Amino acid sequence: MELLSHLALGLQTAASLANLLYCLLGVFLGTAIGVLPGLGPTATIAMLLPVTFVLPPVTALIMLAGIYYGSQYGGSTTSILVNLPGEAASVVTTLDGYQMAKQGRAGPALAASAIGSFFAGTVATFLIAAFGPPLAAAALKFGPAEFFSLMVLGLVASVVLAQGSLLHAIGMVVLGLLLGLIGTDVNSGTQRFTFGIYDLADGIGFVTVAMGMFGLGEIIRNLQDEEERSVVVTKITGLWPKKEDFKRMVAPILRGTVIGSALGILPGSGSILGSFAAYSIEKKVSRNRAQFGKGAIEGVAAPEAANNAGAQTSFIPLLTLGIPSNPVSALMVGAMIVHGIQPGPSVITEQPALFWGMIVSMWIGNLFLVILNYPLIGMWVRMIMIPYQFLYPGILVFCTIGVFSLKNTEFDIYFMALFGALGYVLSKLGGEPAPMLLAFILGPLMEEYLRRAMLLSRGNPWVFVQRPISATLLALAALAMCSVLIPVFSKTRKEAFVEGAA
Amino acid sequence: MIRNPKDFWTGLIYIFFGSSAILIARDYSMGTAVKMGPAYFPTILGGLLLAIGVISVIRSFVVPGPGLGAFAIKGLVLVTVSVVVFGSVVRGLGVAIALPLLIIVSAYGSTRFRWRPTLLMAAGLTIFCVLVFVKGLGIPLRIIGPWLGG
Numbered sequence: 283m284e285l286l287s288h289l290a291l292g293l294q295t296a297a298s299l300a301n302l303l304y305c306l307l308g309v310f311l312g313t314a315i316g317v318l319p320g321l322g323p324t325a326t327i328a329m330l331l332p333v334t335f336v337l338p339p340v341t342a343l344i345m346l347a348g349i350y351y352g353s354q355y356g357g358s359t360t361s362i363l364v365n366l367p368g369e370a371a372s373v374v375t376t377l378d379g380y381q382m383a384k385q386g387r388a389g390p391a392l393a394a395s396a397i398g399s400f401f402a403g404t405v406a407t408f409l410i411a412a413f414g415p416p417l418a419a420a421a422l423k424f425g426p427a428e429f430f431s432l433m434v435l436g437l438v439a440s441v442v443l444a445q446g447s448l449l450h451a452i453g454m455v456v457l458g459l460l461l462g463l464i465g466t467d468v469n470s471g472t473q474r475f476t477f478g479i480y481d482l483a484d485g486i487g488f489v490t491v492a493m494g495m496f497g498l499g500e501i502i503r504n505l506q507d508e509e510e511r512s513v514v515v516t517k518i519t520g521l522w523p524k525k526e527d528f529k530r531m532v533a534p535i536l537r538g539t540v541i542g543s544a545l546g547i548l549p550g551s552g553s554i555l556g557s558f559a560a561y562s563i564e565k566k567v568s569r570n571r572a573q574f575g576k577g578a579i580e581g582v583a584a585p586e587a588a589n590n591a592g593a594q595t596s597f598i599p600l601l602t603l604g605i606p607s608n609p610v611s612a613l614m615v616g617a618m619i620v621h622g623i624q625p626g627p628s629v630i631t632e633q634p635a636l637f638w639g640m641i642v643s644m645w646i647g648n649l650f651l652v653i654l655n656y657p658l659i660g661m662w663v664r665m666i667m668i669p670y671q672f673l674y675p676g677i678l679v680f681c682t683i684g685v686f687s688l689k690n691t692e693f694d695i696y697f698m699a700l701f702g703a704l705g706y707v708l709s710k711l712g713g714e715p716a717p718m719l720l721a722f723i724l725g726p727l728m729e730e731y732l733r734r735a736m737l738l739s740r741g742n743p744w745v746f747v748q749r750p751i752s753a754t755l756l757a758l759a760a761l762a763m764c765s766v767l768i769p770v771f772s773k774t775r776k777e778a779f780v781e782g783a784a
Numbered sequence: 785m786i787r788n789p790k791d792f793w794t795g796l797i798y799i800f801f802g803s804s805a806i807l808i809a810r811d812y813s814m815g816t817a818v819k820m821g822p823a824y825f826p827t828i829l830g831g832l833l834l835a836i837g838v839i840s841v842i843r844s845f846v847v848p849g850p851g852l853g854a855f856a857i858k859g860l861v862l863v864t865v866s867v868v869v870f871g872s873v874v875r876g877l878g879v880a881i882a883l884p885l886l887i888i889v890s891a892y893g894s895t896r897f898r899w900r901p902t903l904l905m906a907a908g909l910t911i912f913c914v915l916v917f918v919k920g921l922g923i924p925l926r927i928i929g930p931w932l933g934g
Contacts, residue, residue: 447791449843453798453836460805460829467822472812474822475805498863505859505893671894672905675887678863679909682870682886687923695871699864706860710853711794729825741818 285411288638292411295340295639296646304341305643308348309650315349316356317662319366319670321677323353324609324716325500328492329677331617332684339621340636344643346617347597348650350610351403354593355651358395358586359662362388371554371589374561378574378581390523391582392659394531396652397523398587402539403648406594409543410601410641414630418602421627426734427745431755433728436605438759439548440717443555448766450713458718461486462725469733481693488616488723490685490694491701492609495715497681498702501674503709527579534564534584542588546595548607560588594644601637602627609716612723788849791840798837805830862893878929879918883910 295301308330315326330349334342357372362379375395382391424432437455444451464475465485476482523531541563542556564584565574574581596607604626606612618625623633630637655662685694705715739745747753786792805826815821866889874882884906891902917923 449836449840450791450794453794453833453840456829456833456836457798457801460801460826460833463826463829467812469820470813470822472822474812474826475808498867502856502859502863505863506854506856669896671891671896672901674894675891675902675905676909678867678890679883679886679913682867683913683917683923686871686874686925687917687921690924692871692874696868699867699871702867703860703864706856708794708797710855711797712790713794729820732825733820736817736820741816743817 288415288634289411289642291634292638292640292642295635296344296643301341301344301639301643302646304337304345305348305647306650306654308345309352309647309654312349312352312354313356313359313651313654313658313662314352314665316353317359317665318356318668318673318677319360319364319504319666321353321500322357322496323350324492324613324719325496326353327610327613328489328496329680329684331489331613332687334617335620335688339618339623340639342617342621343614343636343640344647346614347640347644348647351399351590351593351644351647351651354589355396355399355655356662358399358589359392359655359659360666362391362395362582363663364666371557371592372585374557374585375582375589377561378576378578381575381577382579382582385577387577387579390527390579392655393523394527394579394583395586396655397531398535398538398583399590400648400652401535402542402587402591403594404645405539406543406546406591407641407645407648409595410598410644411638414598414602414637414641417598418627418630421603424603424627424751425749426731426738427749427752428755430728430731430735431746431752431759432603432605433724433731435755435759435762436599436607437717437721437724438762439607440720442762442766444714444717446712446714448763450711451717454708454713454715454718455721458721459725459728461491461718462722463729468726468730479693481689481691485726486697487685487688487694488613488719489688490697491722492613492719493681493685494698494701495705495719496609497677498698499705499709499715501677502702502706504670504674523579530570530579531583534560534568534580535587537563537567538584538587539591542591543595545588546592547598554592554608556588556592557585560584590648597640597644600625601629601640604629606720606723609719612720616723786844788844788847789852790849791844791847793852795837795840795842795844798833798840800837802830802832802834802837806834859893863890866890874925874929876929876931878926878932879914880910880927881929881932883913 311330312326315321315329316323327346327349334345337345354371357367358375361367361372361375362383365376365380367373367376379391379395382388441448441451441455464482466483467474473483538560541560545556545559548555561581561584564580565571568574568578568580570578570580596611599605599607600611600614604615606615615625623629623636681698682695685698686692688694709715735745746756809823809826809830812823813821814823814827866886869889870882870886873885887906887909888902891897914927918925918927
């Protein structure tokens with residue numbers, strides 16, 4: 283019954299008029315920007331982050347979470363209508379979603395996505411509420427050595443799930459950690475790697491890096507191959523699925539929710555792994571497996587449910603351990619720090635209203651998504667049709683003004699441009715920006731925990747393997763790393779990405 | 785002979801950043817393992833990155849890989865330059881000039897660039913931004929900067 287009283291506290295927080303409004307605004311803006319081509323959730327959140335800095339912490343985080351599901355849902359919409367996934371997690375949705383749209387069944391596809399997402403979101407919200415507190419209680423026993431090892435595990439996981447060469451992914455992580463150290467060293471007050479530049483004393487802002495690498499970098503990538511985007515349906519009729527569609531949706535949604543929730547908790551994966559796994563499992567167990575790839579509603583419902591469940595449960599490591607598991611939650615960590623909240627297990631006990639308010643608002647946000655998308659689908663379609671050449675200068679304008687407004691200095695604008703160019707070049711050379719952003723945010727935290735752990739152990743580096751929890755975490759990290767090197771798994775890893783790219 | 789240009793160039797980038805980190809960190813105090821100085825962690829990371837870079841470069845001569853592929857040089861240059869130009873003139877000329885500059889220069893990067901719609905868009909977006917960001921949200925930027933007597 284404790285759970286109910288917690289949820290009641292959350293409801294009280296989340297249902298305040300201001301929080302409801304900002305949740306709605308977040309979901310709306312997130313979907314609106316998410317349907318715009320070439321803007322994934324990371325870029326969307328990075329762009330809108332400065333707006334939330336003026337809000338009180340709870341409201342800001344509620345709005346950010348809303349932006350996150352909104353942009354993810356927007357990505358699903360573009361997957362179905364124009365065959366262009368806004369982000370990696372909705373890649374599989376294109377396979378059957380776009381086929382359905384071509385056959386004039388865009389309505390049911392969109393509905394399957396919305397219903398699947400809503401159901402999965404509801405289940406995942408309860409999972410967070412149920413598992414969050416015990417996990418956080420366990421994490422309170424963590425010392426600096428455990429936190430250090432946990433971060434190692436998180437970074438290794440992001441490396442394992444990165445596309446392409448393992449060596450490059452590790453390199454990107456180390457580079458990110460190094461760049462994160464730029465600025466004043468907290469212990470000695472030494473200015474590190476600042477080249478005497480005053481603006482670098484506080485380090486490079488994570489929003490600047492994220493907007494550069496994900497916002498600008500993505501624009502440059504898109505300019506490389508400007509493709510014609512054609513919306514198959516300009517007018518969507520018969521949104522509501524038929525009775526038979528409903529029947530076919532139920533089991534895939536249930537399976538997708540379970541798979542997505544379980545995989546979402548893993549550090550580094552977020553929702554990507556879940557949607558891929560759910561689709562391939564559905565393809566094996568479904569009675570209509572022959573129809574897959576030709577417009578099977580199961581092929582939309584399952585990955586969409588999994589993707590939303592994973593997006594939600596990825597908040598579990600974030601809220602209980604303070605460890606971001608993907609670029610989006612890394613941005614949330616950054617936002618929490620800006621608001622003076624140290625993410626970690628103490629958030630639940632010290633800021634119960636914030637924790638539970640956020641959880642309940644997740645469910646409300648999902649509800650808003652369903653309600654909002656029925657009347658507004660026509661508007662999204664019109665937004666999708668904005669030609670890219672008119673879109674990207676606008677995105678640039680918002681990124682530039684947004685990054686300027688953080689500290690009112692042109693300096694951040696230059697750095698955003700630099701990271702845009704660096705991000706593009708590195709990604710062309712096979713280095714993914716996501717692990718690097720994660721490492722960039724974790725860099726200073728890792729150094730701090732390493733210092734404390736070594737201080738407590740009197741300089742004995744074995745402390746990381748002598749403490750059982752820390753040793754387990756490191757063993758998991760080693761196992762994950764080895765799994766890539768083992769041929770069988772690395773083959774499936776490749777296949778998963780190939781299937782995604784197809 | 786370089787058999788994997790991607791490995792080769794990424795390796796060089798890693799070597800550059802890794803060795804710079806080690807060299808610059810030499811100016812800071814190293815400390816001991818018990819009481820780490822500001823140079824300790826960066827030096828470890830720099831060494832690690834340097835090693836990864838060296839392995840990558842060596843591997844590029846041994847294991848063959850795909851070519852570099854096409855780079856969007858025009859897009860890369862125009863997008864980066866437009867943002868930098870905006871940053872350097874926004875205080876002097878004001879947003880009424882800097883924003884259209886940013887929009888036109890960056891829009892020129894598209895293969896479908898046409899003057900008429902771009903100018904219209906520049907005008908519309910600039911008015912929108914002035915109203916929302918400068919007038920509405922009070923971001924401290926002048927509409928017409930001091931270089932133009934504003």
